[in-house]
Amino acid sequence: MAGLGSMAEESSKTATLRSVGEFSFINLVEARARAFYRDDVVVGIGDDTAVLHFNDREFLLLTCDGQIEDTHFLCQLTDPFSLGRRLVNVNASDIAAMGGKLRWAVIAVNVPPDTEVAWLEKFFDGLLWQLEQYGACLVGGNCSKATGKLVFDLTVAGTVLKDLLVTRKGAQPGDLLAVTGTLGRAKAGLEIIKAPHCFQDMPQDVIENLIAAYRVGGARVELGAKIASVGLARSMIDVSDGLLQDASHLCGDDLDVVIDAARVPVNPGCVMVAERSGEDGLWWGLAGGEDYELLFSVPPEKVNLLDSIHSATGVPVTVVGRFCEGKGRVLLEREGKIETVKQGGWQHF
Amino acid sequence: MAGLGSMAEESSKTATLRSVGEFSFINLVEARARAFYRDDVVVGIGDDTAVLHFNDREFLLLTCDGQIEDTHFLCQLTDPFSLGRRLVNVNASDIAAMGGKLRWAVIAVNVPPDTEVAWLEKFFDGLLWQLEQYGACLVGGNCSKATGKLVFDLTVAGTVLKDLLVTRKGAQPGDLLAVTGTLGRAKAGLEIIKAPHCFQDMPQDVIENLIAAYRVGGARVELGAKIASVGLARSMIDVSDGLLQDASHLCGDDLDVVIDAARVPVNPGCVMVAERSGEDGLWWGLAGGEDYELLFSVPPEKVNLLDSIHSATGVPVTVVGRFCEGKGRVLLEREGKIETVKQGGWQHF
Incomplete structure (x- = not known):
């Protein structure tokens, strides 16, 4: 029963998706399915x-x-x-x-x-x-x-x-962690949709941009292909569950990643909405989810390519952290102190 | 608004899936999607x-x-x-x-x-x-x-x-209509599951076979490949919605198909269950659905290959009808008389 870890046999019989969580369940299915893989996978x-x-x-x-x-x-x-x-x-x-x-x-x-x-x-x-x-x-x-x-x-x-081809695996100690675009837009858009009267004096184009981010989403298809074509990313994932959670998927078991809070590109509109809601805009950027930006590891010698990607596409690409040897943790560096962050991000169950 | 036929503009605004039916809706989506097809489709x-x-x-x-x-x-x-x-x-x-x-x-x-x-x-x-x-x-x-x-x-x-490759299109006037296996098993299996006490004196292996047909289904994957490899079928479909309905998909707009009721291979177990239920076993075979047998058109000069398919695989393959010029109708020949059958078979809405 891979993925269910140390659960006793008895408790596993009554386990539900809510009690084991989405990722344990996926691990369990993966372990079973893997036995049937052929050479073409x-x-x-x-x-x-x-x-x-x-x-x-x-x-x-x-x-x-x-x-x-x-x-x-x-x-x-x-x-x-x-x-x-x-x-x-x-x-x-x-x-x-x-x-x-x-x-x-x-x-x-x-x-x-x-x-x-x-x-x-x-x-x-x-x-x-x-x-x-x-x-x-x-x-x-x-x-x-x-x-x-x-x-x-x-x-x-x-x-x-x-x-x-770029997959989730391949980041190495010393690699930088980079993200496209800005974060927290979808979360802010949802807040506006839920209570539009609280935000009606904000600039209309900002409001529309955030609502569209929530309703329509987006995908960096052209940018992903561009990043791959110049060999910029050693590993890559999309930010669907939130930066913190998705960054952990790039770590595997033997890397940590340290995210520099000051460099996280929280969307300015998201910051405005969060402030009015009495919430922490940085947290929405870190854990809001559904941003559909790309998150990838960059070999240090290739960091100069980030600017050319930005120039060619108009999309900002920001270095937000670095990988080091570790054990799969996401750490947050804030005002000189490194905190272990509780995994925050979307989980279905 | 392809597929919605002659519906007035006004009524189409309040049309639901229930009122237009599954196939009209699929036609509508197909017409829209087709505009975007590229050469690789x-x-x-x-x-x-x-x-x-x-x-x-x-x-x-x-x-x-x-x-x-x-x-x-x-x-x-x-x-x-x-x-x-x-x-x-x-x-x-x-x-x-x-x-x-x-x-x-x-x-x-x-x-x-x-x-x-x-x-x-x-x-x-x-x-x-x-x-x-x-x-x-x-x-x-x-x-x-x-x-x-x-x-x-x-x-x-x-x-x-x-x-x-074999598709739904390609049947020609004079082609025969053939079906693999027997029909009505899943329908009979469901009846047994719903009221097991009515059938408990039937042979246990027959009961189990019918219940499995309903619960597990089946697919003639090897047989489909075999039929294709010897060039036996000019067109083919699987029987998921019932023989009558699926046969109509092989007709297109300019063929009719005449099904000979006496030749429809209704499963003997299905006949037993239908009789006890006071129902018509033939109708279950014609319209029961979920049989997952293969239904295909055979050029008359290749009909001798059917026996060799049967010999090689052990699966009966039965000629149940013939195609003629027409307008997409399924006709049922019963005791010398040809009836136009109302389309019977599974429709979702």
Whole structure:
């Protein structure tokens, strides 16, 4: 029973997802699935996407992610076009984190019979539009009657040139930790949506930017491919569960990463929203989640390439920390002191 | 608004999935998605699986299907190991219908937090075991918190040699309609599960066979590949929604198919269960659904190959009808009279 650690046999019989947590459960499935892997599986469960032998030049990438009503979205707080875009983006971000290119998608639509066709049309318009932005298309799917909530699961297939593949593994002691864009936007957007009257005197473009970050998400597909093509990243992941949690996935068991709090690129709009809410903007940047930026380890000799990436794409890329030998911990350096941070970030169960 | 036919603009605004039906909705999505297809899409939405340019020798096949609590299964009427197997089989059957081979799968697991890990372990044991039977493995997935029912969506990627691809299109007037195995098993199995006391004096092996057909399903993967490899089928589909409904998908717009009622291979166990239930066994065979047998069109000059397929595999293959010029209708010939049958078969909405 890999992944359930030291749980006694008896307690494991009554364990639930809530009691063991999402990651223990995934570890457990991974251990079982691994026994069946063949030579054509390059990377299986445990990274952003599966990497498979495809043809001589490219690997096939396969990933799935979903949007569930009341878990990932509330119908009254989003519109179907944005939701369709978001479903593509949460998957596209995983392809981006491998340096890959999106190609095809299939969708599972699980919805109650009284779902309005007009709503679904707008959802598909958003989904198809967003796929097209990434050069991909919808080629199949399945439609089932659900008795409860709306559940949409999308699977995206992509490709990456064999030489350019980047995975979660590979960071080395001394590597720098870099992140694209700014953090905390989606968290701030959700706060605005929940209590718009508290923020109505903020600049309208800032408000719209933050709300879009929450509703639509985004994915650094082009940037991910660019980072991979210049060999800048030794390992990479997307920031979906929050910087602290996702950084830990780059550490493996034998590295620590020290994040310099002063350098974390918290989005200025996020800082404004957090201040008005009496909350800590830095914490939202560290643990807010759903930012879909890229987080990667950079060999120190390549740090000068970061500026050229910024110049070429217009997207800021910030060094926020460094890796050192350790045991998989994420440490936060704040005003000269290093704190061990309790893992904060999105966990489903 | 392709697929919604002659609906007035006004009524389409309030149309629901229930009012337009599953297939109209799929047509609508297909029409929108098709506009974005690129050259690498050989077959998109509308067939059993998507067919994509993969490498010089093979096409990539991509399909997804799910199992939703209270729609496809009831927890009290199935066990998790069987359910895991069934989730693989419903997808494998779609790969089989193209003459393909299963390679990889990714799963979306949407479950409430109080789901027992032990139950999920058995589910994954069944899923992994069944994938292994087809030479495939689980390489990724996603786990999300659902607030309502259990929803499992599996996406399977497969391959097929370019020369051997079989799709739903291609039947010609004069072709024969053939089906593998026997029909009505799953429907009969469900009846037994719902009222076991009514059937307890039936032979135990018959009861078990029918119940397994309902709980586990099956997929004619090896047989599909065999049929494709000898060039026996001009077009093919799997029987998931019932013989009548699936046969109509092989007709297109310009063929009819006449099914000879006397030749439909209704499973003998199904006939027994239907008789005791005061129902028509033939109707269960024609419309019961979830049989996961293969249904295909055979050029008349190749009909002698059917016997050799039977001899080589032990699976009966039966000619049940013939195609003629027409307009997409399924006709039933019974005691010398030809009836137009109302489309009977599983529709979700």
